[in-house]
Amino acid sequence: MHLTLPTILTLFRIALLPVIVIVFYLPEYFPATRSWSNLAAAGIFITAGITDWLDGWIARRYNMSSAFGAFLDPVADKLMVAVALFLIVQQNPSALMAVASAVIVGREISISALREWMAELGKRAAVGVAWVGKFKTVMQIVAIVVCLHQRDFPELRLYRIGEGLLVVAAALTIWSAIVYVRAAWPIMRDADSGKI
Incomplete structure (x- = not known):
């Protein structure tokens, strides 16, 4: 190779x-x-x-x-x-951070499995990357960088901003997952009925 x-x-x-x-x-x-x-x-x-x-x-x-x-x-x-x-959740084990992180990781695993299954059917293009997925990725990266940095500045509670951004990223994660599942739903329905 x-x-x-x-x-x-x-x-x-x-x-x-x-x-x-x-x-x-x-x-x-x-x-x-x-x-x-x-x-x-x-x-x-x-x-x-x-x-x-x-x-x-x-x-x-x-x-x-x-x-x-x-x-x-x-x-x-x-x-x-x-x-x-x-790393972020271990350092700051709050319920909010744990739930947001679990949503993000769970979505990644689920959508990866969905894409793999769709690829086996030759329908991977039906679950291509949507704009909401790209926006989610940008929000997620910014949130993780801020939370990893873990430093506040005078007059600016930067870590709290990072937490808020991570929650927004988790919400966008759910939204993007719904978009992908809706795109794949007709194909899943057809597979169940034996049309594929």
Whole structure:
């Protein structure tokens, strides 16, 4: 198997998973890192987001798409989001953050399964990415970066803003899931009735 540059960037994103966890927990073992570890964790997440955009752009611009890359890219995205949310909830175990994070992770698993099933039927295009899904992703990334940073500024309770954005992202997650299920519903109905 030949590794293309976009696939290498995706593998790099996956390699960042243990790095973000280690950096996030450094203060527990090395208290002197407390002043910068959360900022570094947020920076790693931003780096992962940039490589996600970059690998897609390179793959399209230079026709470097591959089957392995197409499989790996969404896996890397979902792993990074799930790990970041687990870190945030563990550090700040509130019911609000736990529910919002569970909704986001649950939706990712459910819609991935839906897309896989639709692909088996040759109908994957019916559940293509909708604008609400893209908007949800942007809101989710901003919320996670703010929550990973975990620092407030004078006169600005930034972490509370991050919590609010994560709740909005969870609401958008439900909305986008409904959009995808509605798009797939006729195909599911036809499959149940034996028309497919």
